[in-house]
Amino acid sequence: MTNKLPAMRGLLIDLDGTLYHGIHRIDNADLLIAYLRETKLPFRFVTNNSSASPEEVAERLIHMGIAAVAEDVCTSAQxxxxxxxxxxxxxxxxxxxxxxxxxxxxxxxxxxxxxxxxxxxxxxxxxxxxxxxxxxxxxxxxxxxxxxxxxxxxxxxxxxxxxxxxxxxxxxxxxxxxxxxxIGKPSSILMDYSLREIGLQANETWVIGDNMATDIAFGAAAGCGTILVLTGLTTADNLSHYMELADCEPTVVCNHLAELRAYISEHREV
Structure with missing residues (x-):
């Protein structure tokens, strides 16, 4: 099964419900992003939220203890x-x-x-x-x-x-x-924009998020690997319901961000 997985050369990471809830950082979000920077695995924060500029998004993450710069951010507004x-x-x-x-x-x-x-x-x-x-x-x-x-x-x-x-x-x-x-997830317009920003193809990029209808459908439609994290909208209790509504399945399901980090460590391309 591992041989059939898309290459993991970069990540498109959701924000709301994946790394934070409102102003509260989700456990291990800071450690996850620090690990990606340390290992130089390319990533972009990709958000459907159009309310803030990339600079404001980066500043919000920094205030939560998550290292970020505006160039890391792709928004539906952009x-x-x-x-x-x-x-x-x-x-x-x-x-x-x-x-x-x-x-x-x-x-x-x-x-x-x-x-x-x-x-x-x-x-x-x-x-x-x-x-x-x-x-x-x-x-x-x-x-x-x-x-x-x-x-x-x-x-x-x-x-x-x-x-x-x-x-x-x-x-x-x-x-x-x-x-x-x-424009935004699950549309291909934001996907194309994000892939241009990260400089990778869909088949070497994985999408990470908490929402089946947007994040996971977004990645699945493009041919990316997808990782659903049960940290936000989707939970263990409603997972089957949201999978049915989205009419797709994630490649991988992680219960929390520590489990996600371990999965990335094992499967990233070096």
């Missing part, structure tokens, strides 16, 4: 802004989202617009209002292309689950009458 900029350079964009998404749009040379935008770009927005929903829906009906950073319905936080970008997207899809272009 991939979304790049996608729109490549498709329509200088396009006008109505953003439903937070500061990280706004900064990514600006960095890509796109124009923020409240009136008659070319695109409605939607991510998580914890200050979302009915007025903002109304504007977005009217823009979509007016011909704007709808792009959604990620489909996560729920996110783990410090004190329990909270609605994700997919929950806001459910309203926009219903009222706007348009299926969005999906």
């Amino acid at each position: 991939a979304a802004a790049e996608y729109i900029a490549n498709r329509s350079p200088g396009a006008s964009v109505f953003v439903v989202g937070e500061a990280g998404l706004v900064r990514a749009v600006q960095a890509a040379g796109l124009v923020l617009s409240e009136e008659e935008p070319d695109y409605v770009l939607q991510g998580i927005d914890r200050s979302f209002t009915y007025e903002r929903l109304t504007k977005a829906v009217r823009h979509i009906h007016g011909g704007a292309t709808y792009v959604m950073t990620n489909p996560d319905l729920l996110l783990p936080s410090s004190d329990g689950l909270i609605p994700g970008a997919g929950s806001i997207g459910a309203m926009l899809r219903a009222a706007g009458g348009m299926e969005p272009i999906l």
Whole structure:
């Protein structure tokens, strides 16, 4: 069976629910990342969360005792802004989202617009209002292309689950009458972006995460090896339910990050 596993020359690692819950580091997350740096196994932190810039994500990790730099981080906001900029350079964009998404749009040379935008770009927005929903829906009906950073319905936080970008997207899809272009996991758009950043092919890269529908489906669709960690959304109790919903299976299941580190140590390419 080992011979049939994809090569492990690099890792794409989820954040929320995998390395931390809200502001709380998951046990052994710091030791795992320290080990990857020590052994020089390439990796990127790949997150569907569009709310923070790579610099802010790295700073958050550092505050938790996890060594990080902005260049380690690939966000759905970066991939979304790049996608729109490549498709329509200088396009006008109505953003439903937070500061990280706004900064990514600006960095890509796109124009923020409240009136008659070319695109409605939607991510998580914890200050979302009915007025903002109304504007977005009217823009979509007016011909704007709808792009959604990620489909996560729920996110783990410090004190329990909270609605994700997919929950806001459910309203926009219903009222706007348009299926969005999906950027984040499990879409191939974020995968392609992340693989370019790490400089590897899918068949030599493994995806690590806690969510069957996003992280594991993301890796499986691309032909990566996948490791599900039972540290966040997916637990031993709901594993079979989420596997059925995702219609795929992880290559490996690890109960915790110490077990994950041991597996990587045994299977990494040297």
